[in-house]
Amino acid sequence: MRKSLPHAGRPWSELEPDMDAMTRNDIDWRRGRSPMYVFYTTDSVYDVATKAFFKYFTENGLGNAKAFLGVGQMEREILEMGLSLFHAPEAAVGTMTTGGTESLLLAIKTCRDWTRAHRPGVKRPNIVAPMSVHPAFDKAADLMDLEVRRTPLRPDCSADPAAIDRAIDDQTMMIVGSAPCFPHGIVDPIAELGAIGVARGLWLHVDACVGGYLAPFARKLGYPVPEFDFAVPGVWSMSADLHKFGHCPKPASTVFYRTPELHAFQKFDHAEWSGGRMITQTYVGTRPGGAIAAAWAVMHHLGEAGYLEISRRILEMSRAYVDGINAVPGLQVVGQPHLSIVSYASTDPAVPIAAVADRLRSSGWLIGMTREPPAIVTMLSLLHEPVREEYLGDLRQAVEALRRGTTAPAAQAQASYS
């Protein structure tokens, strides 16, 4: 029978146990069982983030310009910190959004409208992007009737600048690189893509949604992460999620443009309706003030020193996972992951990766998979630090069992991310 609103209301003391019961079979993310979706950094970050979030729980980011001036100031300061981190020119501008998908939607809409104004010959705009970019590009293209042309990767799973160059035509409005891409954790050769953009006068967007707030610290710590931000001359816009390795609570992301002239094409401005004129920078209307306050608080709580320390721990842990996985005979990490996304494939026909995934699932791990190459992918956060040996132990056992033939070959697991 379909549920309807209960007749009488009940207090929290009764609701909480019901909700606990409903979530009892959820993935045990606190014990590092989820390879994505959640990030828990440290107890003190959690404490500051929840305090700030709930203090500004009722404020609405939609009203930041008129009503919630303090939250509006926090938002501006978050954006300024991002622009500094990404070596943006003095005049550069950004917008805070609810996530990577919205940041990309805005960057693509802005590019489309800039293209309409500046390149009237472009009637059927396309976006040229490596095979590894996030489906949020296709989502935006679906909404805006654009074409996405995906180009093959190089053998190390990075974007192939030559393939991108070949796919460009006179209807191309944007080229894209990731820093890093979601499936393999590889930072694309942004400097080479920037050179193509400069040579052809094309808009290059860098999707640093997952790694934007980790990569600058990795570079400072001396990890060999290629240049990826506005320091590269051809980069016109960038997206970077605070709610991933920015260690801020959901929903929080940022999108940046090299000049105010580009950003000017982002806003939505409408007067033809019964209400007053409405101008918004984002595509959503109401936005949680708490997420803005929490992002401001986390960034100030950590400071550069805090981000460096957490990044150091995440990167050391990721290297230990990479070494541990490569030490398992028959498994091989895909490419050379630059940050904290690690994917690994099978090199031994006796050890199909889908069967490894099945065994890991039966040990309680949620498994993310990629389609090409067929691999298991994990986005490592500090939740995965204490369970590293446990995970690697289960992985070794899974592979050994398959080699000994003690496991029936598994049904092919589907690569999925939903």
Ligand SMILES: *Cc1c(COP(=O)(O)O)cnc(C)c1O
């Ligand atoms: C997560 C991610 C996105 C989408 O971000 P959401 O916050 O899930 O909307 C886009 N690009 C990359 C590379 C990502 O990792």
